[in-house]
Amino acid sequence: MAVEHMAHRAQQGITVEHLEAPAAARAEEAFRRIYAEAFAEPPYRETEDDVAATFHRFRTAARERSFRAALARTHTGEPVGMALGRLLADGGQHGFDLLELAVRAPWRGQGIARRLHDAVVESTGAEYVRLNVHPEAGAAQAAYRAWGYRKTGRARPVDGAELHDTMLLVIHK
Secondary structure, X not given: OOOOEEEEEOOOOOEEEEEEHHHHHHOHHHHHHHHHHHOOOOOOOOOHHHHHHHHHHHHHHOOOOOEEEEEEEXXXXXXXXXXXXXXXXXXXXXXXXXXXXXXXXXXXXXXXXXXXXXXXXXXXXXXXXXXXXXXXXXXXXXXXXXXXXXXEEEEOOOOOOOOEEEEEEEOOO
């Protein structure tokens, strides 16, 4: 039986929890709050309709065994950041598709995004991670490059979306 979640403590009083599908589905409102706030900002400017569409996809994905997530909260339980994605079976290699990574503005610059990233990726045993990032999201682009990601091309993450840069991280074991 898979472990549903595990917690990691940090010096900032922020807990990062790894969540598999059932626990992530139960925490949907926390994920939605973080997502709606973070992606309302430029360059995304997502509307309530965009958020609703994303969380329709979230509910579908969270029913899959391959779904993984991480959620960061303050000591009082306030949600501050999230990461989510799904495992990939790709010709014998094990990959992970990082679908979303976001930290609410007041908690940025404290290493929480990296902790979320590592918590969700380390839970997968993946040999590589791929993601899409908005080309105008300078801070995100810089963070991903610093973490070892390399740009591999451009794609639309979902039908109708703007073109995003695709990035790949090869995990050396």
